[in-house]
Amino acid sequence: MTKQIFYLVVILxxxxxxxxxxxxxxxxxxxxxxxxxNNRTAKNAQRDIEAAKQQKWETTSTGLPQINASVDxxxxxxxxxxxxxxxxxxxxxxxxAEVTFGTKQSVSATATxxxxxxxxxYLVGLQSxxxxxxxxxxxxxxTDLEVRKAVINAYGNVLLAEQSVQILERNKAxxxxxxxxxxxxxxNGFEEEESVEQLQITLSSVESxxxxxxxxxxxxxxMLNITLGLDVYNNSVLTDSLEDLSLQNxxxxxxxxxxxxxxxxxxxxxxxxxxAKALLLKFEKSKALPTLNAFVNGGxxxxxxxxxxxxxxxxxxxSSLFGVNLSIPIFSSLGRTAATQRAKINLEKAKDxxxxxxxxxxxxIASAKSDYQFAIEDxxxxxxxxxxxxxxxxxxxxxxxxxxxxxxDLRQAQIxxxxxxxxxxxxxxxxxxxxxxxxxxxxxVNN
Numbered sequence: 120m121t122k123q124i125f126y127l128v129v130i131l132x133x134x135x136x137x138x139x140x141x142x143x144x145x146x147x148x149x150x151x152x153x154x155x156x157n158n159r160t161a162k163n164a165q166r167d168i169e170a171a172k173q174q175k176w177e178t179t180s181t182g183l184p185q186i187n188a189s190v191d192x193x194x195x196x197x198x199x200x201x202x203x204x205x206x207x208x209x210x211x212x213x214x215x216a217e218v219t220f221g222t223k224q225s226v227s228a229t230a231t232x233x234x235x236x237x238x239x240x241y242l243v244g245l246q247s248x249x250x251x252x253x254x255x256x257x258x259x260x261x262t263d264l265e266v267r268k269a270v271i272n273a274y275g276n277v278l279l280a281e282q283s284v285q286i287l288e289r290n291k292a293x294x295x296x297x298x299x300x301x302x303x304x305x306x307n308g309f310e311e312e313e314s315v316e317q318l319q320i321t322l323s324s325v326e327s328x329x330x331x332x333x334x335x336x337x338x339x340x341x342m343l344n345i346t347l348g349l350d351v352y353n354n355s356v357l358t359d360s361l362e363d364l365s366l367q368n369x370x371x372x373x374x375x376x377x378x379x380x381x382x383x384x385x386x387x388x389x390x391x392x393x394x395a396k397a398l399l400l401k402f403e404k405s406k407a408l409p410t411l412n413a414f415v416n417g418g419x420x421x422x423x424x425x426x427x428x429x430x431x432x433x434x435x436x437x438s439s440l441f442g443v444n445l446s447i448p449i450f451s452s453l454g455r456t457a458a459t460q461r462a463k464i465n466l467e468k469a470k471d472x473x474x475x476x477x478x479x480x481x482x483x484i485a486s487a488k489s490d491y492q493f494a495i496e497d498x499x500x501x502x503x504x505x506x507x508x509x510x511x512x513x514x515x516x517x518x519x520x521x522x523x524x525x526x527x528d529l530r531q532a533q534i535x536x537x538x539x540x541x542x543x544x545x546x547x548x549x550x551x552x553x554x555x556x557x558x559x560x561x562x563x564v565n566n
Contacts (some may be wrong), residue, residue, distance in 0.1 A: 142354040142520045147364060150347060151356075154270045155263055157348030159213035164255075169257035171286050175248040184240045188230040193424075195223050198218035212475045222422040229418030236413055236443075239405030255389045261384040264559045268344070271555040273343040275548045276359040280336035281510075287329040294322040294533075297516070304520075310319050312521075321530050325537070365547035369495050369555045373561075374488050379479040387475040396469040400462040407457050409447040416440050484560050491553040494546070501539070501546035508532075508539035 143217055145153065198219045205214035235241060298318045304310040344353045380386045417439035421428050448455070515532035519523035556562050 126298040133151075140410070142356045143349070143357045143445040144358055145272065145274075145347075146358045150274050151267050151270050152254065152349045154266050158266045158346065159348055161259075161262055161266050164259040168252070168255045168259055171248075177251050178244045178337050180250040182235045182238070182245070185233045186230065188228070190228045193225045193228070198223060223424045224426055224428075225420065225422045226428045227418055227420040231414055231416035233412060234412040237408075238409035238410045238412075240402055240410075243398055243402040243405050247395070247402070250391060250394050250398060254388070254395070257384060257387050257391060260562075261388065263551055264384060264562065267564065268555045268559050269346050272552055273339070273346045274357065274371075275360075275551050276362070276366070277336070277339040277343050277357055278359070278364070279544055279548050280332060280339045282361050282544055283332045283359075283541065284329065286337055286544075287325055287332055289458070290307070290326050290537060290540075291322065291329060291384040294318065294325060298322055300520070303333055311526075315365040317526035317530045321533055327375070328537075359565070361544065361547050365498060365550045368551045369498075370554065373554065373557060373563075374492055376561055377562065378481060378484045379561075380477050380484070383480050384559060384562055386473075386476055389473045393466070393469040393473050396462070400459065403459040403462045403468050405447055406458070411443060411446075413440050414444070414445045469511075480560065487560050491550075491557045494549040495554040498546045501543040505539045506541040508536040512536040543552075 141225055198221070200217050200219055202215040203218050204210075205213075205216045205484045210216060225551045286468040298315070300319055301310060301315055305312060305315050318540045340355060341351045344355060346350050347355070349355065417437070419437050421433055421435045423433065427433055512529075512532040512535070515524055519526065
């Protein structure tokens with residue numbers, strides 16, 4: 120029995136390990152490609168395009184032939200009685216005879232074919248359906264651009280957290296070594312207790328930062344998973360490094376790109392809105408036009424006092440009809456005029472919105488170019504500062520253990536080094552993120 124339980128546990132553990140998904144590995148580009156296919160917002164944007172296509176056909180179909188059929192069955196529980204002068208049947212004048220017309224039960228089956236011949240609102244509706252599809256496609260492009268930018272930010276934040284943890288762990292190890300050496304020197308009476316305490320303060324601060332950064336790293340991975348469309352607790356592995364990505368994303372040629380706002384997706388969406396408002400104005404005007412429709416119907420009717428309509432001896436009476444309907448709007452108590460004026464006002468607002476969007480985008484692109492150029496320049500500056508801070512810290516450490524400088528000077532140099540490390544990491548991340556912002560505004564994604 121014990122052996123059986125042992126084998127069962129082994130099998131279950133094997134199945135569990137087999138069922139666990141392999142860690143997903145992503146370069147930045149692979150992460151972007153994966154998110155564009157699996158991000159939930161991106162998938163819904165694609166569904167909106169499919170829905171717009173269906174709506175376009177739905178609008179188109181209203182102008183195509185329509186066939187409807189109906190079957191009606193009637194059974195008089197009590198037939199209506201009509202009074203007819205009795206003298207029609209040879210009775211006395213002034214008297215009335217009670218008469219029931221028709222049979223107690225009846226069945227009728229009819230089919231109607233209808234067709235629009237002219238309807239101004241239908242023509243405008245066709246144009247609106249095309250614009251709506253175009254709006255959905257532009258919304259998908261905007262969504263993809265935003266998803267791409269979100270992936271870049273999330274991917275960069277994970278790399279920043281990863282590298283921050285590595286640096287803090289190195290700093291912690293170096294401080295622990297220094298503290299151990301300094302403690303021995305202090306115990307031998309060659310150093311003051313204050314020096315040990317200064318180093319302990321620095322170590323405590325680094326340990327606290329390390330714990331916080333490790334928690335932030337976990338959150339950064341979870342945010343990346345959500346952005347990619349994965350389960351929040353998925354085990355993802357990133358194959359690019361922060362430094363490599365920052366170097367790859369330094370492109371001064373991008374700063375020379377013409378500021379053409381007409382390529383910006385927000386401009387295209389504002390232009391779509393203007394088209395939609397113009398079509399709404401045409402739609403309101405079209406309501407003043409007559410509409411012309413034609414129809415043909417045919418059917419059969421059967422009558423009986425008993426339900427025997429399924430009998431082959433039941434007699435059916437056929438009928439058919441062709442007709443044309445012309446509807447002419449004449450007076451709406453100025454309702455159509457008010458609707459048309461309201462549509463004109465909305466169109467003027469859309470035109471102004473388009474102009475304002477164009478001007479704002481020009482400013483945003485100019486600002487994004489400036490931010491990106493500063494990020495590149497700041498990267499070089501922070502890299503030089505890091506090299507200097509490392510040399511200064513090394514010199515102060517040497518001086519301190521040689522008894523030339525104080526523990527306070529050493530701590531200041533260490534704090535300066537730690538700040539320079541984080542600033543350098545942030546500078547690398549800024550290069551990546553600022554380029555993503557500029558590419559999104561220019562709508563020129565370079566893969």
